[in-house]
Amino acid sequence: MGDEDARKLFLGGLPPAAQKEDVENYFKQFGEVEMVTIKTDVYTGRSRGFGFLIFKDKSSVAAAVESSRHTICDKDIEAKLATPQVKDGEMTKVFVGGIEKSTTSDQVKAAFSTRGTVTDVFMPVDNTTDQHKGFAFVTFDDSSLASTLCSEGKIIIEGKECDIKKAKSKNESRGGGRGGFRGGRGGFFPGKKVD
Incomplete structure (x- = not known):
């Protein structure tokens, strides 16, 4: 996982019309692209405006991050090193x-x-x-x-x-019995994390 983290970019501010092909075609100028993921709303299927890109080589990440401006579908976007897996105890x-x-x-x-x-x-x-x-x-x-x-x-x-x-x-929620979410108004009962 460590190597993949070093090759992964976080992409923010993606325009709604941007497709994986648009992202890959732009970023391949920095090196060979292994994978592009655009996050979508699970209910509407619409883009959430951010995603991730993994290069074949981590040197491509450095080149992309050093570039001061990135434009996809005529819109400036944000590209930075993706945050590695959060350690236990770190809350995001x-x-x-x-x-x-x-x-x-x-x-x-x-x-x-x-x-x-x-x-x-x-x-x-x-x-x-x-x-x-x-x-x-x-x-x-x-x-x-x-x-x-x-x-x-x-x-x-x-x-x-x-x-x-x-x-x-997840650690805090273990042993919480039937804690979690229940129907009704204001139905939040601490004790369960939804990923």
Whole structure:
């Protein structure tokens, strides 16, 4: 895994129209591309605006990172070394509660993107209503940012004040019995982490 981490780029700000081929065709100027992944919304299939690229050789990563500007589909994007696997004890994911039912994952991401790089937003959906349950898990590329946000405890999303708490790790959630998520209003019970 260590070698793959050294060959992996995080790509942020990707335009919605960008396809894997667009990304590969642009970055192959820095070296042979092994794989491109564009993250999409599990429910809509739309691009979340970020992804990852793995080069065949880690020297290509250095060349790409040193370049001051990257443009794909006429839009400037961010390209930087992907964050290696987080060690135990380092928190990069937070729980966000009290989100309005009309708020989308893109709006949640936009609210947090003003503070730093968001790598993932997960909003559990109620199977009976097909609406999200009013809370989300937001993952960052920087554990210190997640800690800072938890200390602040609040954020405004689409005009509504929402709570920020530490998301439980897998180790912390073990032995939690039937903890986790239950239906109903404000149905978050700490004790289970959703990946």
